[in-house]
Amino acid sequence: MSADRRAIIDVDIHHNTPNVQAIFPYLSQVYRDQINEWGLLLPSYPFMNGGKGGRRVDAEPPEGGAAGSSLEYLMRHHMEPFNVDYGILTGEFYSAGTIADVQYAAALCSAYNDYTRDHWLDRDDRLRGSINIPKQHAQLSAQEIRRVGGDKRFVQVLVPGGAEKPYGNTFYDPIFEACVEHDLVFTIHIGNEGQGVNPPPTGAGYVTYYIESRASRTQTMMAHMASLIFNGVFEKFPTLKVVMQEAGVMWIAPYLWKLDQDWKGLRYQTPWVTKPPSEYFRSNMYLSSQPIELTPDPSMFKPMLDAIWADERLLFASDYPHWDFDSPRLAFPKLDPDYRQRIFYDNAAELYKLPPRITQS
Template sequence: MQTAKESRSDTVERKKQKRPIVDCDIHHFTGLNLIKPYMPREYRELVETYGTAMPGSMHFNGGVGGRMVDSFPPEGGPAGSSLAYMQKHLLDPYNIKYGILTGESLGVQATINFDYAAAYCSAVNEYTYEHWLANDKRLKGSVLIPKQDPTSAAKEIDRIGSRPEFVQVLVHNGAMLPYGNRYYYPIYEACVRHNLPLTIHVGGEGAGMNSAATGAGHVTHYIESRAARPQVMMAHLASFIFEGVFERFPTLKVVLQEAGVFWIVPYLWRLDQDWKSLRVQTPWVRKKPSEYFRDHVRVTTQPIEATPNREVFDQMMEHIYAKDTMMFCSDYPHWDFDSPQLALPRLDDELADRVFYQNAAELYGFPSIGSAREEESE
């Protein structure tokens, strides 16, 4: 993959590329001072006096505060805080037809104060709606929920899930329990009611009330934390399948975001093999795990693993069913941002259309890529 400096050196001046793109992970800034006006008075007063009272980060990050050096608006302010600069820096030059905002507030899902978490999530959602989604129709929102309290989470999904500007429900990878546990069923019931996929974004592993980042406990360095993310996602994926979530909620879709990609291939092989030997223990699992994955799960590209050669890359793409399951995301404006022009080797046109646009369009209900191209040619 490219470095932050290489990825953005001439983007603003680059001619707009032709292929329309759905970018499934754009982090707009949702800091406390911005969302505070949307919080109830009692919490506004508390945070003004004591701060956010959120679990802090345990590790150093990369880039400049975890962001690309050139992603900070020239007028000042945090990276991802200026819609105008994001339009100039990302949306326009890369022909982002739709961009899904994921914010910077997932840490709230690790706090033990459930009522505060619910108020905080509602404030983030309202701020996002008013200041971002209402001002650029290309942008779509994620419903941030207090997932540690599924009843409150379902209420928040019901409150705004019918707004067409919101296209998914967003949770951290870090959690108290694997996501297939019945504890979370109220969330999935609400997702199904509003036809919203559930996206699991990396982060929060080992923070606050969440379980440790690895089965062996906590880790020391950020690079260890990044390396451990797939194992947490593995636990969630197996839990969804073997707890029977996809049988109970046959229309539910789940997105695995920013935990890598190709580790899934041998993991599905293992799940299929173990299921054949142990299926008597979970008779409600009627299909091979790999079939549930293909039908119900989508995975985003960032950060995709660099393979030893193109032959291995093509094999991995085939075995992860990329034509059906893979969706592009840039992770803008984080330090490990992936440019649509540099993130993947050259793909044939059919596969590129699926990965960069059509798979996401089908999941989120956007116009087909043919319609998007026709609209641009008018």
């Protein structure tokens, strides 16, 4: 695939601000003064990560600033070399969802959304945005979705994996109502587990090292997935689409087998779940590819993709500019051209209502 020049859609690009002052024009004087005096007062990531501060060293713009903070360098370094037709911006601002002060969290999310619109979406029509919300307050979240959701360049609502309650809980219904109202995808991106108001990242408690935290991501996403299905979210909101990002891929198949089997024996407890869990996954849920597991036996890779309907449900993600970035040319073994096009372009184009790929004559 090293010479492959077919267009792709990258659904996980972490744009950044050059500094915290970049969002000051969108904040009240009260919050500007507070941040100048005390800092953002947001929990920091408690582990050593990879790369430089979790990011690729070569992703820092030559003109200075944090990795991912320069639109021009993002285009030169990532989108143009890899023929990325569209990039979905997922940002670096999930920690607003970790604090008890919901008014402050809401103000930060609004400021970041406006900054993304003015400094990224307004400057390049190849980009699409994610609406950050204070997910710990459903009404304020719905208010922010309705404030921003009329701008169709925002294509999804983004929440971290770390949450006080699994996302199927009825507490979040106002958020889903606003998503459906504005035809927005609801995306759960791994992050903030065990930070601030969020509970420990595993059922056994807190972990010690980053590699453990990384290994526990599947637990987080499993809990959200089961919660969404068994609380009947897709029965209440049948058009809602949910994306699960950065928690791996290959675990989905055996987990769906387990959910289907358990549902057969216990479905009398949740009579509103009218079909097997795997069917809800296939109709309402998607996965992003990064980080995708490579099977020890290469011949197993394609059957495992088939087992999760990857040609319908899998979206390519690079995770740029993080250290564990997946190159569009190296992350996957060789795939049939049509199968590859579904994963690298068509699935995302259909989900986010982007133009179909132009076929070269």
